[in-house]
Amino acid sequence: MNALITGASSGIGFELSKVLCRDFGYRVLGVGRNTVALKKLSEELGGCFSYLAADLSRIEEVNSVADYVVREFDRLDLLVNNAGFGVYGGVLQHSDEDLISVTTVNFLSPLILTKRLVGKMGRGSTVVFVVTAGIHVLMRDLPIYGAAKIALHYSLEALREELKGVGINVLAVYPGLVRTEFHRRAGREVAGGADPADVAKKIAQAIRGGKKRLYVPRYLTVVRLLGPYLPAFR
Ligand SMILES: NC(=O)c1ccc[n+]([C@@H]2O[C@H](COP(=O)([O-])OP(=O)(O)OC[C@H]3O[C@@H](n4cnc5c(N)ncnc54)[C@H](OP(=O)(O)O)[C@@H]3O)[C@@H](O)[C@H]2O)c1
Known part of the structure; x- marks a missing residue:
């Protein structure tokens, strides 16, 4: 099974690459700009992980990633827009x-990559989008990030x-x-927060379980019932 993960050089994408390679049997292609971190990860994971350097704020580089996958892969089973x-x-x-x-x-970029790659994906495959539970509140200090993620959610x-x-x-994933x-x-x-390795495990299980939405931690699911976003609590 082939997977493409964007943002594999750090945090959630880094941990998810490990879980998918080691525990779920995927061959992972990781994308990011930090080639030092990506190279280190490929040395740690061996043959199941390879990487491509790309700056996804540049549409031409997003298209280069898509071109590479279209050219090199027979089939893509999993696309993680992280x-x-x-x-x-x-x-x-x-x-x-x-x-x-x-933006x-x-x-x-996640939409362009997905649009370009769904043709390589067949029945039973999965597209993951990492959004944020923050779309349900007004993030006054991260307004453009929040707006971009709401647009992604929609x-x-x-x-x-x-x-x-x-x-x-x-x-x-929220x-x-x-x-x-x-x-x-x-x-x-910012101090605290969930362990990215735990978040990665939950994402991998949700992929295998064919889930449509995942809130981490699970109690955050409740904010979804209140609408796309609430006025700030303060
Ligand atoms: N951490 C949180 O509290 C939190 C909460 C909710 C949602 N999220 C979401 O979770 C996802 C992963 O973030 P994280 O928490 O794991 O943060 P992180 O440790 O900062 O990792 C972000 C990843 O995105 C990649 N990236 C950023 N800009 C890029 C660009 N221009 N081109 C290519 N890759 C780029 C980075 O790779 P390079 O630096 O190598 O380019 C890195 O691998 C994001 O979508 C984030 O919005 C995070």
Whole structure:
């Protein structure tokens, strides 16, 4: 079974690459910019993991990844759209470049990659989108990230209906706080959160179980009942 995971160099994608290779028998192609981390992971995992360097804020590089998979793979069984990043600060504090790259990496690239690759995926395969449970509240300090993830959520719900007929499952993952590099990279130190290895295990089990939605931790499922997003609690 072949899997493509974006954002395999760190955090959730890094741990998921390990679980899928070691425990679920996938051959994983990991994508990211940090080739040092990706190379290290390929040395650790051996033949089941290879990688491609790509900056997913650049549409031409997203298309290069798709071209590679179309050319090299007979079939893709699993596509995990996991790469993402945010920028802490108000809407007016985002530079034009931030607005474009946050929207591209979190929203446009996953859709373009999926659109290009579903033709390689058959009945029984899965497309995963890593969203955030934060879409259910107004994240005043991560507004563009939140907007991009809400757009992703909206699109994947529609896509799920479109792919039903061809037997491709769409799994949407909504993590709460996870202990990764995400917040530091976004410009803030945030303590606590779930272990990314546990989150990865839950994602792998949800893929195998054919689930449509996964909230981690599970109690966050309750916020979904309240609507796409709530006004801030403060
Ligand atoms: N951590 C949390 O609290 C949390 C909560 C909810 C949802 N999430 C979501 O979980 C997903 C994984 O994040 P994480 O927590 O594991 O954070 P992380 O440790 O910062 O990992 C992010 C991954 O995305 C990749 N990435 C970022 N920008 C990229 C770009 N321009 N081109 C290619 N790859 C890029 C990074 O790779 P390179 O640096 O190598 O490019 C890295 O592998 C994201 O979609 C995030 O929004 C995280």
